[in-house]
Amino acid sequence: MRHTHAVGLTIAAFLALPCCAQFTIYDGTLAAEAAWRAACPNGAPPIENFESYNAVPSPFSGPSDIVTALPALGIVFETFVEGTFLGVYTNTSQAHSGSNQLANFGGGMAQFSSYRIRPEPGRAIVALGFWQCDPQGDQPMAAFAADGTLVGMISGDINRGDGHGFAAFISSVPVARVEVSGLLGDGYNHIDDLQVVTISIGPPPCAADFNQDGVLNPDDLSDYINAYFSEPPEARADFNLDGIVNPDDLSDYINAYFDTSC
Numbered sequence: 001m002r003h004t005h006a007v008g009l010t011i012a013a014f015l016a017l018p019c020c021a022q023f024t025i026y027d028g029t030l031a032a033e034a035a036w037r038a039a040c041p042n043g044a045p046p047i048e049n050f051e052s053y054n055a056v057p058s059p060f061s062g063p064s065d066i067v068t069a070l071p072a073l074g075i076v077f078e079t080f081v082e083g084t085f086l087g088v089y090t091n092t093s094q095a096h097s098g099s100n101q102l103a104n105f106g107g108g109m110a111q112f113s114s115y116r117i118r119p120e121p122g123r124a125i126v127a128l129g130f131w132q133c134d135p136q137g138d139q140p141m142a143a144f145a146a147d148g149t150l151v152g153m154i155s156g157d158i159n160r161g162d163g164h165g166f167a168a169f170i171s172s173v174p175v176a177r178v179e180v181s182g183l184l185g186d187g188y189n190h191i192d193d194l195q196v197v198t199i200s201i202g203p204p205p206c207a208a209d210f211n212q213d214g215v216l217n218p219d220d221l222s223d224y225i226n227a228y229f230s231e232p233p234e235a236r237a238d239f240n241l242d243g244i245v246n247p248d249d250l251s252d253y254i255n256a257y258f259d260t261s262c
Contacts, residue, residue, distance in 0.1 A: 023143070023152030026129070026168040033129065036168040037195070040127045045195040046072050051098040055090035056106035064088040064106035066243035074123055074198035078116040078177075082235045084109040085243055089190050094159055096131035101190035104182045107243075112187035117141075117178040119198045121205050125175040127197035129168030132156025136185020143169060146176040156191070174201055207239075208256040216257070224253050 026036035037044040048070050056064040064087035069076040077086050087106025092099040104113045119125045125143070132139040132155075139156040156167040182189050205212065210220040210227075227234040233245035239253045 022172045024170045025152065025154055026166070026170075027154065027157065028166060029163045030166070033131075033166045033168070036127075036129055036166075036170070039170060040197050041170065042197055042199070045127060045129070045197045048073055048102075048194045049097050049192065050088050050100040050102055053088040053100060055088040055100045056103070058089070058091045060106070064103075066107040067102060068238065068241045068243045069120075070194070070196075071120075073194065073196040074120050075125070075196050076118050076120060076241065078118055079109060079235065080114055080116075081109070083232055084113060084235075086115060089188075091133075091190075094133045094135065094190070096133060096165065096192040098192075101133045101192040102194060103188065103190040104180075105188050109182075110187075112182045114182040115180050117180060117196075118176070121207070122200060122202055123198040124201045125171075125178065125196060126199050127168065127170045127195075128154075128175075128178060129166065129193075129195040130156060130191045131193045132165040132167065133159050133190045133192045134185060134188065135159045136188070139167070139184065139189055139191060140181050141167070142179045142181075143171060143175045144177050144179065145173050149173075151175055168195070174199065208253065208259070210253075221254075221257055224257075228253075 026032045053065040053067070056062060066085040066087060067077060068085060079085060085107035086109065087103050088100050089103035089106055090099045095101050104115060135158060138158050140153060142153045143151040145151050151171055151173045152169060154167040154169050157164040159165050180189070206216055208220060209216050210224045224237065227237040228245065228250055237245045237249055239249040
């Protein structure tokens, strides 16, 4: 059930989820953003405006800084195509603030590329907000629980120049991933002023457990080496998440593997 308020706040409550689960949606203008930030659990979240990054200008020319993670927001990014990464795009007329936006191009991704937002290991997303900056179409995002259940969806309105374009959620169900669709308009999507709240859901998994089966053994070492030495190297071999697979990743993984703390 959806109820739209004058400030552009929309609430979708009691979806087809376990008893009493709630996924609350905020969308519209600055008033909706202010209401969402005031309601966020654990206080107002940090904002990443991407102004500190080297960006691809318009028209496109050259690569931008690669964005694989935003530690201040407690999230990492995952692409669907090995060897591709998110980048940063600059366009003052389209950005919500400043001139830079996060984009599914500039870092090596192709048109229509979708991506995932995940919390850091041992954490879950409980609130997320963003501004849609693409004039080609509304930007949908789908939130999923750890068991793969769709928790809910939000969509930033098309960047129409009238102050709309904000979308956010607060979820009582911990969110394990957010799918960001690239299938809109010209295939390029860009968002600005990304804001995320995460909570701890337990100790993080052992980083060296490369196959994530809960057991650290030689299979993990073998799997990592295969990923590292594949041609081209698999994106997941970027162990230190700096956007480049190089000997530093191999060294860091081996050190983690032989760290008896996990």
